[in-house]
Amino acid sequence: MFAWENSGESWIGVVSGRWVKLILRSGNAVITAQTATPQTEWSWLTNFLQCGLNLGEVLATFPTDPDMRAAIDSCRGLRLLRQDPWECLAAFILSSSKQIVQIRQIVAALNTRFGSPVIVPAGERPVFAFPSAQRLADATEAELRECKMGFRAPYLLATARQIATGEFDLARLRQMSATDARAELLKLPGVGEKIADCVLLFAYGFPTAFPIDVWVAKAIRKYYFRGRRVRPVRLRNYVTKRFGPNAGYAQQYLFHYIRTKDVKTLSP
DNA sequence: TCAGACCCTCACAG
DNA sequence: ACTGTGAGGGTCT
Numbered sequence: 060m061f062a063w064e065n066s067g068e069s070w071i072g073v074v075s076g077r078w079v080k081l082i083l084r085s086g087n088a089v090i091t092a093q094t095a096t097p098q099t100e101w102s103w104l105t106n107f108l109q110c111g112l113n114l115g116e117v118l119a120t121f122p123t124d125p126d127m128r129a130a131i132d133s134c135r136g137l138r139l140l141r142q143d144p145w146e147c148l149a150a151f152i153l154s155s156s157k158q159i160v161q162i163r164q165i166v167a168a169l170n171t172r173f174g175s176p177v178i179v180p181a182g183e184r185p186v187f188a189f190p191s192a193q194r195l196a197d198a199t200e201a202e203l204r205e206c207k208m209g210f211r212a213p214y215l216l217a218t219a220r221q222i223a224t225g226e227f228d229l230a231r232l233r234q235m236s237a238t239d240a241r242a243e244l245l246k247l248p249g250v251g252e253k254i255a256d257c258v259l260l261f262a263y264g265f266p267t268a269f270p271i272d273v274w275v276a277k278a279i280r281k282y283y284f285r286g287r288r289v290r291p292v293r294l295r296n297y298v299t300k301r302f303g304p305n306a307g308y309a310q311q312y313l314f315h316y317i318r319t320k321d322v323k324t325l326s327p
Numbered sequence: 328t329c330a331g332a333c334c335c336t337c338a339c340a341g
Numbered sequence: 342a343c344t345g346t347g348a349g350g351g352t353c354t
Contacts, residue, residue, distance in 0.1 A: 155351035161336055162350075209334025214352080251352045272350045290328095314350085 060142060061150050061159070061166040062189065073188045075103040075143070078179045087136070095178040107141055114138055117266075117305045126282035127309065130316035137315055139261060139308065144229045145222065146189040147262040148247075151254040152215050153208050161207075168206035173198060196223035214249025221247065237265040260307040269298050269306045278317040 063072040069082040080093040092104055105111065114136070121127055153169075154162050166189070173194050174187030195203070196219040203212040221227040227247065232240040237259060244255040252271070259268035271279075271294060279298060280289055289297075302309040 151350075152352095156333085156349055157335085157351090158337070158349045160338095164336080204334080207335065209336095210332085210352095211334080249352065253351060257350080270350080274350070318350095 060140065061154075061163045062170060064184075071183070071186070073177055073186060074107045076177065076188050077103065078177045078183070078186055079104065080183075093180070095180050095183075109138055109141055112138060117308050120303045120305045121309050121312075122301055122303070124282070126316075127312070130312040130320075133320040134312050134315050137312060139264075139311060141264055142262045143189075144232070144258065144262040145192050148218070148229070148244075148250070148254075148258050149189070149192075149195070149215060151257045152218060152249040153211050154257075155211060155249070155254070165206055165208050169195075169203075172202075172206060192219045192222035195219035211249060217248040218250070232263060237267055240265070241268075256307075260310075266305045266307050267299075269302065269310050271295065271298070272314075274318055275310055275314050278313040281317070282313070 060072065063070050068084075069080050071078070071080045073079070077098075078095040082091045082093065083089075084091055090108075092101075118131055121131065149169075150162070150166055153165050157165070170187040170189055173190035175190070177186045177188050179186050195215065198216065198219075200212045200216055203216055208215065218227075222229060227243075232243060235243070240263065241255050241259055244250050244258055245252070250258075254270075256268045256270035259265040260270060269275075271291075276289075276291075276294060279294055280286055283297065283301070298306060298310075
C-alpha cells in the first residue's frame with residue numbers, strides 16, 4: 060500500500076475509514092493497534108491484516124528450490140494485506156511506469172485534495188481517507204493532473220466514472236472465479252494484466268493471482284531461467300505451473316527478496 | 328508481436 | 342551546488 064507513514068516502530072494509515080497506528084512490540088512478535096475512537100469490534104482490522112491466516116500452511120505449498128527457500132528465510136512473516144478494492148485498483152492504475160516514491164506522492168496528493176478527513180487522536184497529523192470513486196468521477200482531468208499523475212489521469216477518471224455510475228460493479232467480482240474476475244478488470248481503461256493481477260491478489264485475495272512486473276520478471280528469469288531472456292507468454296505459463304495454489308504469496312516473497320535482500324543482485 | 332507514445336519526478340552522473 | 346540525462350510496481354495503439 061502506498062499511503063502508510065512509517066516512523067520508528069510504528070505505522071500510521073487508514074483502514075475502512077478509521078485512523079490506525081500499528082506498533083511493533085516485543086521484538087516484532089506482537090503488533091498493537093491504536094485507534095482515534097473506541098472500538099467495539101476489530102474485524103475490520105483483523106481482516107485487513109489477515110490475522111486468521113496460517114502462514115506456515117501457505118509457505119508449505121511453495122516450491123522448495125534454493126532461491127525460493129532463501130526468499131522465505133529472508134522475509135520471515137511477510138504476508139499479504141486485504142485491501143479495499145477501489146483504493147487498490149485506483150492506486151495501481153496510478154502505478155504504471157512509476158517509481159514507488161512517486162506513486163506515494165501521487166496518492167498523498169489525491170488524499171489531501173479529494174479525500175475526506177479522518178478523525179485522528181489529539182496531536183497527530185491530519186489524515187485523509189482515499190477519495191471515493193464518486194468523488195474522483197466528479198473531478199476533471201486537469202484537476203487530476205494537478206496531482207502529478209500525468210497520462211494516467213484519463214485512465215483513472217474513466218475508471219472512476221464507470222464505477223461511480225454502477226456501469227462497473229467491483230463488489231460483483233467477489234462471487235466470480237479468478238479467471239472471470241480478471242477478464243472483467245481487464246475491461247477497465249488503464250488496467251492491463253499486471254494491474255488486474257494486483258487487484259485480484261491484494262484486494263480480493265485470489266491466492267493464485269500472480270502479478271508480473273519488471274522486478275518479478277527479473278527474479279523469475281534469474282532464478283529459474285539462468286538469466287536468459289524469456290517471452291512474456293512463456294513466463295506466464297511457467298509461473299502458473301510452478302508456484303501452486305498460493306502463487307501470489309510466492310510472488311510477494313520473490314519480489315521482496317530481489318528488491319531488498321538478494322545481495323548477488325543488489326551489489327555489482 | 329512490437330516499438331513508441333504517454334506525463335512527470337527523482338536519482339545519479341558530470 | 343547545479344544542470345543534464347535516463348528510467349521508472351504498464352497500458353494502449
